[in-house]
Amino acid sequence: PFDVLVVGGGPAGAAAAIYAARKGVRTGVAAERFGGQVLDTMEIANFISVPHTEGPKLATALETHVRDYEVDIMNLQTATKLVPGGDLIGVELANGATLRSRSVILSTGARWRRMGVPGEDQYMAKGVAFCPHCDGPLFKGKRVAVIGGGNSGVEAAIDLAGIVSHVTLLEFDSKLRADDVLQRKLRSLPNVRIILSARTTEVTGDGTRVNGLKYEDRTSSEIHHVALEGIFVQIGLLPNTEWLKGTVELSPRGEVLVNDRGETSIPGVFAAGDCTTVPYKQIVIAMGEGAKSSLAAFDHLIRTSAP
Ligand code: FAD
Numbered sequence: 001p002f003d004v005l006v007v008g009g010g011p012a013g014a015a016a017a018i019y020a021a022r023k024g025v026r027t028g029v030a031a032e033r034f035g036g037q038v039l040d041t042m043e044i045a046n047f048i049s050v051p052h053t054e055g056p057k058l059a060t061a062l063e064t065h066v067r068d069y070e071v072d073i074m075n076l077q078t079a080t081k082l083v084p085g086g087d088l089i090g091v092e093l094a095n096g097a098t099l100r101s102r103s104v105i106l107s108t109g110a111r112w113r114r115m116g117v118p119g120e121d122q123y124m125a126k127g128v129a130f131c132p133h134c135d136g137p138l139f140k141g142k143r144v145a146v147i148g149g150g151n152s153g154v155e156a157a158i159d160l161a162g163i164v165s166h167v168t169l170l171e172f173d174s175k176l177r178a179d180d181v182l183q184r185k186l187r188s189l190p191n192v193r194i195i196l197s198a199r200t201t202e203v204t205g206d207g208t209r210v211n212g213l214k215y216e217d218r219t220s221s222e223i224h225h226v227a228l229e230g231i232f233v234q235i236g237l238l239p240n241t242e243w244l245k246g247t248v249e250l251s252p253r254g255e256v257l258v259n260d261r262g263e264t265s266i267p268g269v270f271a272a273g274d275c276t277t278v279p280y281k282q283i284v285i286a287m288g289e290g291a292k293s294s295l296a297a298f299d300h301l302i303r304t305s306a307p
Helices: 011-021 036-040 055-067 132-139 151-161 180-187 283-303
Strands: 002-007 027-031 071-075 079-083 089-093 098-106 110-112 143-147 166-170 192-195 198-205 210-217 223-227 230-233 237-239 269-271
Touching: 002 011, 002 089, 002 283, 011 027, 011 036, 011 055, 011 071, 011 098, 011 283, 027 098, 036 055, 055 071, 079 098, 098 283, 132 151, 132 230, 143 151, 151 166, 151 180, 180 192, 210 230, 269 283
Parallel strands: 002 027, 002 098, 027 071, 098 269, 143 166, 143 230, 166 192
Antiparallel strands: 079 089, 089 098, 110 237, 198 210, 210 223
């Protein structure tokens, strides 16, 4: 059995594994796809002390760093069930095996909900973006759309309005769902246009980059085209925690509930990164949380019976 078993190999999981291995305890990482969301990222300009890097490069660096230590990396392994137990906690894998460990760190991350329209995949990272904190500055002085009028969409539109030349916010419903205070702020901005009852139907481009989007006005069924350079999709960030339902306590949005030490509702089970209730989903934050939960897991190990 392991002393620390990390489930998930993104920035949070990599940090957790390194911190555990440096304590000299038996450490394993099981990950569906080592690297996580970072693999889907191009420009990274907010990884502090590295002014510019790219996703695949950072993902390789994460794995190289973890491999510097004695860590059992089990890549391409999907966890399907957490089985809490007395001394040993079980993690069942899709291949039928069960891993056992004295402590488990959940770091299965999250995924952005996509619109599912033509052009979206083709222009991913070529104008289609998800994270305003990450990619907003790339659109300085340009025109962008934000899809979604909930809190995250309206926050993104307000944030972007200070950077880009113009923001068009499209909401499917006939009204915005964001908090009133955010809506008031949004409506006070001179370079924002709000379009309600709008169903995005297509991302258009010139073959290389986004040049606009098409939407259907749901009241008239007319199709309109908006010319712009960027599209931020803000229709939900889904935590990869479906496999945990019925075990650790989750928030109404499906995020693993953690305290300030990364402890979950089950003793010996910790969680870190985008799959948790910790706000602001970012690489440096996920890494910090991974390190913290790993130190908390070590604290747990030295307080429970020796191996
Ligand atoms: P993830 O990176 O999501 O990793 C989760 C890991 O868990 C993966 O290895 C995955 O395969 C694995 N996993 C999932 N389910 C299972 C399962 N059931 N069993 C086993 N393994 C599982 N942040 C920044 O700070 N700067 C940026 O510029 C930036 N740009 C971004 C651009 C894009 C397009 C995207 C999508 C995100 C971007 N982010 C950026 C956000 C950043 O990537 C995340 O905050 C960060 O990767 C979260 O790390 P994590 O380890 O919590 O989760």
